[in-house]
Amino acid sequence: MTKYQTLLYYCYSTIENAELFATTHLEFCKSLGLVGRIIVADEGLNGTVSGTVEACKTYMDTIHADPRFAKTEFKIDDVEEPSFIKMHCRYKAEIVHSGLRDPHIIDPTKRTGIHLEPKEFLEMKDREDVVILDVRSNYEHSLGKFKNAVTLDIENFRDFPEKISELEQYKDKKILTYCTGGIKCEKASALLLHEGFKEVYQLHGGIIKYGKEAGGKDFEGKCYVFDNRVAVEVNTVNPVVISKCFNCGKTTAKMINCANPECNEHFTQCDDCGWAMDGCCSEVCKEHPRKRQYDGTGYYVKVPQQINVNKKGRADFIEELRPVTAQ
Structure with a gap:
């Protein structure tokens, strides 16, 4: 019987007095015995928390009861033990660091790429007029990525904007963006639209949801996650290992x-x-x-x-x- 769960989620929604909210929200999480990492910003929430099934349910119910976060979607993993050691909840300028803070250019609550459910993404991804774009960092896509995906040489998501010029050759294609849980795609797809890309889509719920609802087909390797698990299996249909040992070159997923x-x-x-x-x-x-x-x-x-x-x-x-x- 499952004793613990790990929740991955985000929500773009304006939070007044976000710095104070971060302080009180930390105390609330601690009162439930949760551990994890939550980022609070004026623009919303981004978190991964872990704890008992009962604590996780109480947390999700409380988040959904707040009108600001009522539409939050949680990706839920059953785990053998909590995926963190401590509980952190911090106020930052953005819930995912992009450097894109001008709401006249990027506002995920108003304009993003078209959201594709995992099975829709699966149906579209191999078409000739489609390009699959990984918007994650090097260490993430080196561990696992979609077959034939375009990857960018970036150390951090904040480097993404300066790489847009490398994608000019794909402007006449349908761009399907993806990331771990969907949060980076909200800003990446919005920026692509701002830069003149006409048809931009994003994998709703990211790689994690795709694994749960589409079997992870054609996702090669493992998915990097930001907790003690480090990497999780995604593909139950046609799994392969693509990452190589940094030192000897031998295939390894570690x-x-x-x-x-x-x-x-x-x-x-x-x-x-x-x-x-x-x-x-x-x-x-x-x-x-x-x-x-x-x-x-x-x-x-x-x-x-x-x-x-x-x-x-x-x-x-x-x-x-x-x-x-x-x-």
């Missing part, structure tokens, strides 16, 4: 963070190289004095670490990345 905290690079690494390199991407990182202990997972969480005692006799703390205990 993604880790470099054990050198000053590098902390996301990259794929096979188990053999993981142990040989001590969880590092290079010999330089392997010899770094602050290198973290590698336990085979390559995943590290932030925990408080005392670094000094101040003049008032109280300890000052920093957050130091430490490895999660292997399960």
